Amino acid sequence: MRILLTGANGYVGRRLLPELLNNGHEVVCCVRNKNRLGLDTATLKKVSIWEMDFLDEIKLENLPTSFDVAFYLIHSMTSSTDKFDELETKAATNFNIYLNEIGVKQVVYLSGIVNQDILSKHLQSRLNVEEILYKGNFKTTVLRAAIIVGSGSSSFEIIRDLCEKLPLMITPKWVLTKCQPIAIRDVIQYLIGVMLNEKCYDDSFDIGGPDIITYKQMMLSYAETRKIKLWIYTLPVMTPKLSSYWLYFVTSTSYKLAVNLVDSMRMEVICKDNRLREILNTKPISYVEAIKLAFLKIEQNLVVSSWKDSLVSGRFKEDLSGYIQVPTYGCLKDEKSIQIENSEKVLENIWSIGGEKGWYYGNWLWEIRGFMDKVVGGVGLQRGRTHLNEIASGDSLDFWRVLLADKKEKRLLLFAEMRLPGEAWLEFRIDENNVLHQIATFRPKGLFGRLYWYSLVPFHYFIFGGMIKNIAKTTFENSKKVKNSKLQ
Numbered sequence: 203m204r205i206l207l208t209g210a211n212g213y214v215g216r217r218l219l220p221e222l223l224n225n226g227h228e229v230v231c232c233v234r235n236k237n238r239l240g241l242d243t244a245t246l247k248k249v250s251i252w253e254m255d256f257l258d259e260i261k262l263e264n265l266p267t268s269f270d271v272a273f274y275l276i277h278s279m280t281s282s283t284d285k286f287d288e289l290e291t292k293a294a295t296n297f298n299i300y301l302n303e304i305g306v307k308q309v310v311y312l313s314g315i316v317n318q319d320i321l322s323k324h325l326q327s328r329l330n331v332e333e334i335l336y337k338g339n340f341k342t343t344v345l346r347a348a349i350i351v352g353s354g355s356s357s358f359e360i361i362r363d364l365c366e367k368l369p370l371m372i373t374p375k376w377v378l379t380k381c382q383p384i385a386i387r388d389v390i391q392y393l394i395g396v397m398l399n400e401k402c403y404d405d406s407f408d409i410g411g412p413d414i415i416t417y418k419q420m421m422l423s424y425a426e427t428r429k430i431k432l433w434i435y436t437l438p439v440m441t442p443k444l445s446s447y448w449l450y451f452v453t454s455t456s457y458k459l460a461v462n463l464v465d466s467m468r469m470e471v472i473c474k475d476n477r478l479r480e481i482l483n484t485k486p487i488s489y490v491e492a493i494k495l496a497f498l499k500i501e502q503n504l505v506v507s508s509w510k511d512s513l514v515s516g517r518f519k520e521d522l523s524g525y526i527q528v529p530t531y532g533c534l535k536d537e538k539s540i541q542i543e544n545s546e547k548v549l550e551n552i553w554s555i556g557g558e559k560g561w562y563y564g565n566w567l568w569e570i571r572g573f574m575d576k577v578v579g580g581v582g583l584q585r586g587r588t589h590l591n592e593i594a595s596g597d598s599l600d601f602w603r604v605l606l607a608d609k610k611e612k613r614l615l616l617f618a619e620m621r622l623p624g625e626a627w628l629e630f631r632i633d634e635n636n637v638l639h640q641i642a643t644f645r646p647k648g649l650f651g652r653l654y655w656y657s658l659v660p661f662h663y664f665i666f667g668g669m670i671k672n673i674a675k676t677t678f679e680n681s682k683k684v685k686n687s688k689l690q
Contacts, residue, residue, distance in 0.1 A: 203397065204268070206252075206306065208232040208297070209275030211239060211596070213355060214312060217390055218273065223248050225394070230266055237595055254300070256293040268305035271397045274335065275312055287327035294334040301338055308341045308403065310396055312389070315346045315382075315408055315471040322469050332406065343396045344406035345389075345478070348471035349420075351411075351489060352386030353496040354588060363453035363584070365424050371434045376467045377418040378436060382410030385492035388484065395482040402481065408473035413489045417467065420489065427493050453584065528615070528627050528643050534655045536642040536662050542674045545612065545632050550591065551673045552614050552630045553607075556599045557587035563668030567661065568600075571620070575601055580621040602628065623651035630673075640670045 205222055209215040210231035222229050223245070230250045233239055239251065252266050256276065276293050301309065313328040321329065328346075335342050349357045364371065392409050396402040415423070418434055425432035479486070487495070542548045555561060561568050572583025585598045593599065593607040593614065602616040605627075612633075618626035624646040631639045642662070646652045 203270040204228045206230050206232060206269045206272040208273060212275055214389065215275045217386055218393055221390055221394060256296040257289060260296060260299055262303055265304050270307050272301060272306045272309045274309055287323060290327050290331050294331045298334060298338040301340060306340045308343060308398055309335055309338060310343045310393060311335055313344050313346045315348050317474050318469055325469060341403040343402045345392055346406060346408045347384055347389055348381050348410050349383040350386055350389055351383045351492040353499040355386060358496055360453045361421055361424050365421050365430055365432055369431055373434055373436050375436055375438055378416050379467055379470055380414055380416050381471045382414050382473055383420065383489045384409055384411045385487050385495065388486040391484055392478060407478035408475060409478060410473040411486045411489055414472055415489065423490055424493055427490055528629065529645055532645060534644045534646065536666050538640045538666055538670045540638050540670050540674050542636050542638050545636050548638060548674055549609060549612055549632060553593055554591045561669060562672035564665050567665060572601060575620040578621045581619050623647050623654050638670065638674055640666065642666060
């Protein structure tokens with residue numbers, strides 16, 4: 203089949219793509235920026251790319267040819283706390299216009315369970331998108347999922363953060379709300395199973411796992427599976443706003459996502475029937491099995507995708523390309539360099555930076571900076587990284603965003619997503635003479651920005667100096683002189 207995959211950079215899209223390719227389908231990946239697709243060279247050769255932002259004005263030139271199936275995996279919940287429903291409506295409307303021009307037999311949309319009379323803003327938005335897609339000149343199949351559990355999913359990572367960071371929890375009453383979690387592997391199975399299945403045309407199906415449990419039971423089951431002692435006490439009161447702040451500070455989630463999640467967690471998301479399970483003859487795995495499978499992927503460093511790598515999980519609202527060229531005019535810099543002996547091993551050190559590995563010097567100072575960032579509404583240091591030693595353009599890396607990761611050029615370029623009175627870049631580069639260059643660039647915004655930089659110069663001397671030495675340490679034990687920091 204010829205398949206259009208929107209949201210190819212998203213959590214579900216990244217999981218679905220290899221399955222489609224393994225089944226021999228021709229796939230066109232629809233992304234806003236082809237440079238962010240983050241696929242290996244072998245996979246890139248197997249797919250075609252269509253650059254398109256469905257929030258932009260309609261342009262009917264250079265459209266791809268007809269498709270058998272199109273997957274609509276576009277969601278805007280993490281991009282806004284108040285206008286994401288308007289964004290989702292616009293994207294779905296534009297999608298219909300394009301697909302009516304291109305031609306497609308079937309559109310498959312991954313939605314949320316909407317079985318209550320009163321819905322959260324998030325779930326109501328999903329229902330509105332369904333209604334828009336049903337108006338298109340194609341057959342529509344809607345899969346309504348509850349909580350998706352898998353390595354890298356937002357729900358899984360939030361529960362993981364809560365259980366492993368807080369042995370004692372005072373929780374809001376919404377943790378007693380029932381839901382029906384489903385493993386990501388089963389979601390992928392359903393998405394593939396409905397393709398060109400006439401029994402699934404112009405219909406909506408609830409999909410969930412075999413367990414109907416509360417969020418409290420989800421956390422307790424997680425703790426039991428991971429052999430963690432956990433005590434949970436529920437309060438009858440805790441406002442949605444306070445609950446959002448609670449999730450935001452304790453977990454790696456963004457505040458925008460926390461607000462929308464709390465709003466939805468007050469709604470029961472339980473399947474009203476299991477028709478699709480019977481049509482496709484599937485047997486979903488349990489919640490506990492899903493947890494075990496997720497950790498098997500984590501322990502083997504085989505996490506394919508993470509919600510945190512989405513651009514909207516941080517500061518970015520648009521393309522990364524405008525930030526790749528590091529500015530020079532009006533900037534302050536800290537430049538250091540050191541001779542190295544084994545560039546390949548040093549490059550491995552660079553590619554392993556952040557997350558559990560840390561920043562090679564003064565990790566406690568980085569943690570303090572991350573906490574301060576959380577206090578003022580930033581992303582903080584809790585996002586970590588998806589892979590232990592692999593980095594791709596667009597990935598999140600603690601409170602940085604990867605702009606460029608090129609092992610052939612031996613260059614890694616990061617952009618700061620922390621709250622700053624300006625813009626900051628951090629670059630690592632190994633030249634042809636086996637010299638490691640480490641450059642921190644800051645473009646201040648006004649007088650306060652310059653004062654901010656100069657106040658941190660003493661800390662930079664130790665942090666950046668220690669960092670470059672320790673990055674090179676495994677291969678260069680003799681003390682070489684690190685060039686002093688210089689301000690421009």
